[in-house]
Amino acid sequence: MANSQPVVALYDAPMWESLSRERMQLQSCGHCGTLRYPPGPICTTCTSLDYRWTDLSGGGEILSWVRFHRAYFDDHPPPYNAVAVRLDEGPIVVSNLIGPEPEGEWIGRRVSLVYRRHLDRTQHAFMLSEQP
């Protein structure tokens, strides 16, 4: 069985480096300001090649979620959840919700970006921002 080790390439290496500093950054288009996620060579809004690395606010909202009951990776024993979070800046990030889980509806709940050590790297995760 595989583990979930990322395949770090040219454009996403700075993002992983920012995670290791616990300040997640994404590419911000140098022309129109659109954030790129996943990182890449060109803006999908205006096709500009220019970009700079920008800190995220850390806020977002759960768009969707799932709980896995089957093992797909050695380093993620079931059960575990996965959440799709729309960041306040716009991009959608798939991650895990850690800490207390919502009672009732998950979708639309406010979450905050947090960092956790996993194997030999720092990963993003989310925690609920407020309790009901």
Ligand SMILES: [Zn+2]
């Ligand atoms: Zn752009």
